[in-house]
Amino acid sequence: MQEVRYCETRETALAKNPFYTKRFAHYVGRKCRAMTVKDVAKELKLDWHTVKALEKEYLQEQLRRNPVAAPRAIGIDEISQRRVLICFTIPWDRRRARR
Numbered sequence: 360m361q362e363v364r365y366c367e368t369r370e371t372a373l374a375k376n377p378f379y380t381k382r383f384a385h386y387v388g389r390k391c392r393a394m395t396v397k398d399v400a401k402e403l404k405l406d407w408h409t410v411k412a413l414e415k416e417y418l419q420e421q422l423r424r425n426p427v428a429a430p431r432a433i434g435i436d437e438i439s440q441r442r443v444l445i446c447f448t449i450p451w452d453r454r455r456a457r458r
Contacts (some may be wrong), residue, residue, distance in 0.1 A: 375416055376409070388417020430454070 376384075390399045391414045400410040430452035 376412060379409075379413060384413040384416045385420075387413040388421075391417070 387399060387403070387410055390402075391410070394402075396407060396410050396414060399405075399414075400407045403410070431454050432452070434451050435449070
């Protein structure tokens, strides 16, 4: 019995940006999870806007694979650091206790 292997065509292997593959977009997206966009762009010697576009494509694919349910009740916390005027607003889903 002959083994059938999946082979991507040129059109399906390319990312939305025709100069990069989906595999490279995935690689950039994974790097952006641990590093800033600026650092990834510097490391890979790419433009900041290119890295941001590839990260967006990666995140869209992640949302397509794992859709997030809409929250039913939203809580908002505001945190200020010391007496400095730096405030953080943190929205979270109260029912599932997810931030």
